[in-house]
Amino acid sequence: MSQAVEAAPVAHPLADEVAALLESFGAELPRQAEGSCIVRSPLTGELIVRVQETSPDEARAAIGRAHDAFLAWRQVPAPRRGELVRLLGEELRANKAALGRLVTIEVGKIVSEGLGEVQEMIDICDFAVGLSRQLYGLTMGSERADHSLMEQWHPAGIVGVISAFNFPVAVWSWNAALAFVCGDSVVWKPSEKTPLTAIAVQALAERVIARFPEAPEGLSTLILGGRDVGEVLVDDQRVPVVSATGSTAMGRVVGQRVAARFARAILELGGNNASIVCPSADLDLALCAIAFAAMGTAGQRCTTLRRLFVHDSVYDALVPRLKQVYASVSVGNPLEGDALVGPLIDEAAYTGMERALAEAREVGGIVHGGGRHTHGVAPGGFYVRPALVEMPAQVGPMLHETFAPILYVMRVRSFDEALDLQNGVPQGLSSSIFSNDMRETSRFLSATGSDCGIANVNMGSSGAEIGGAFGGEKETGGGRESGSDAWKAYMRRQTTAINYGRAMPLAQGVKFEIADEGSAKA
Known part of the structure; x- marks a missing residue:
């Protein structure tokens, strides 16, 4: 039609x-x-x-x-x-x-x-x-x-x-x-x-x-x-x-x-996806993966990285570099240059981002970036600078999904703390871990690890391939699409039983014998 x-x-x-x-x-x-x-x-x-x-x-x-x-x-x-x-x-x-x-x-x-x-x-x-x-x-x-x-x-x-x-x-x-x-x-x-x-x-x-x-x-x-x-x-x-x-x-x-x-x-449905950066992580690899996962599609993917938990031992080595990437990433009309971040879909998305950043500040978050980007773009488009927010605790806007390029970052002191924080939200779509420790990665992928439908190792939370079933748990809805x-x-599934014999045995040993000598006996 x-x-x-x-x-x-x-x-x-x-x-x-x-x-x-x-x-x-x-x-x-x-x-x-x-x-x-x-x-x-x-x-x-x-x-x-x-x-x-x-x-x-x-x-x-x-x-x-x-x-x-x-x-x-x-x-x-x-x-x-x-x-x-x-x-x-x-x-x-x-x-x-x-x-x-x-x-x-x-x-x-x-x-x-x-x-x-x-x-x-x-x-x-x-x-x-x-x-x-x-x-x-x-x-x-x-x-x-x-x-x-x-x-x-x-x-x-x-x-x-x-x-x-x-x-x-x-x-x-x-x-x-x-x-x-x-x-x-x-x-x-x-x-x-x-x-x-x-x-x-x-x-x-x-x-x-x-x-x-x-x-x-x-x-x-x-x-x-x-x-x-x-x-x-x-x-x-x-x-x-x-x-x-x-x-x-x-x-x-x-x-x-x-x-x-x-x-x-x-x-x-919604995704409030997290990544964990462990002491053994390859920080160069993590930096590239985090940047795309958090800023790609202007933060408007259901698998966008929104929460980042960085171990105390590598926090000061990774987060300052991440701030530099956020400050320098190119924002603009993708048809007119090589911008890596395009516009938000509309004004409502921009308003939602501004509201979330205001909520983050109210609970003690330190905001880096954010705000309207107007240089070299049409005034009617809602272009924004991606925002990195250092948070004192997982509270306020970290508990819900904002469809915009906001990455909340927290310092953690153990793998168990990071895992509890990752799983401690209503959504359960995608997750990832950066680690070269086999015990950590194996635990992350185990029944006691990530509670999300997608769990990645040494890569970001976005960029799923069609070969695997796509979807998540909890408030993400439990659905699965695409592969597998x-x-x-x-x-629709149909279970079929075929009797190719001449007797009529019943399952579970049930006996039901009728008094007709010409019939098959049950």
């Missing part, structure tokens, strides 16, 4: 480029479009396009088409479904540069990160193609004579995908590539802040579906809008799986509403 977009009514350098990019993907560009979804590029803060929103009734109709598509798609052999995903990967390869640039324009990521996000899409397509021939079940030994016992996996139905602005296309692909090979259809509601990249990806998907004979109309569907449209997707009984990425507050609502109708929720056996969330 192509979406209608209309170029901004005022001249703007990015407006024509956005229109050309969308047109190259095959998105419709009518002269007039009704709707209230206004898209501003964080690079300049100016209006670049208007996008027609989906009404609740239109969303329900789209779900109906997706349901019909599922009924047909589930009958296509899984390896053949994988072929469609292979072609999608090829389409993404051919359009990587253009789609990556659109990500930069719409989200503000630096160019390499925009391209990297599209590469994630390509990688998960490759993974899913192989998976299409590996949807394995199990066979088990039966306790009953002349019986076999096995489990098999069947397509679940429609997969509803609700994605956040910070990874506007990769999150869709983590879900959609797996869903397609599993025999599901997909309905996608992207963030209302980033509809353009979604429109582009939907157009590319439709291009592939149109030339794939077995692919039904409605296999990939896009709905645009805010909470009212999202609620339709969350509440519809025809959607057995909802994968939602966003804040913990959003996840509480989505999780409860999906559970109320006994559907399945895959929740990827995450595909099982997109299918």
Whole structure:
């Protein structure tokens, strides 16, 4: 379902480029479009396009088409479904540069990160193609004579995908590539802040579906809008799986509403990620890893490093160097130079950062950096200096996630103290340790170590690969997407017992003999 977009009514350098990019993907560009979804590029803060929103009734109709598509798609052999995903990967390869640039324009990521996000899409397509021939079940030994016992996996139905602005296309692909090979259809509601990249990806998907004979109309569907449209997707009984990425507050609502109708929720929510620097750490390596993990994507990754616990013995050797990096890192428009830190997504993100820094000061935090960056950038963009905050204790803003480049640093005197602090927050997405001590790293990865879904050694908290299942524990939601056996969330499990004998033995030794001499005896 192509979406209608209309170029901004005022001249703007990015407006024509956005229109050309969308047109190259095959998105419709009518002269007039009704709707209230206004898209501003964080690079300049100016209006670049208007996008027609989906009404609740239109969303329900789209779900109906997706349901019909599922009924047909589930009958296509899984390896053949994988072929469609292979072609999608090829389409993404051919359009990587253009789609990556659109990500930069719409989200503000630096160019390499925009391209990297599209590469994630390509990688998960490759993974899913192989998976299409590996949807394995199990066979088990039966306790009953002349019986076999096995489990098999069947397509679940429609997969509803609700994605956040910070990874506007990769999150869709983590879900959609797996869903397609599993025999599901997909309905996608992207963030209302980033509809353009979604429109582009939907157009590319439709291009592939149109030339794939077995692919039904409605296999990939896009709905645009805010909470009212999202609620339709969350509440519809025809959607057995909802994968939602966003804040913990959003996840509480989505999780409860999906559970109320006994559907399945895959929740990827807040991250308040930490790293521990031990006495044996390679400080040069740690410095580089911490800098990217904390400042990459302007601190707007769910895996962004937000808390750093440094052992007293190396604190004075590492933290001053880290302060220098923060003071010198380049901030600016990624399309106009080699800046490593682009803008925040909007004014609300800037206000949230300022509020968190004020809270840190109130509890005794010493702030280095922070504040609005205005040199050489458009005044409408919300560029900031990344902030490093030395904290006396884990209190105040350290206990919650602020989606901005703020790194809270604390001095610790033991590994156990650092581990307790790391685990002592409600979130549980990603974590890491810098150490060359095998006992410390092994403990960190053990059942008594990090309580997060991701635990890294001698690297930062961000930059997950698609081969491993992605997700976290506690208030992060417990969901898993992408690699490993995450595909099982997109299918329904069926346990099957087959009696190939002539008797009717019951499990657990139960006896139930009936008085019919002509029947099989139980």
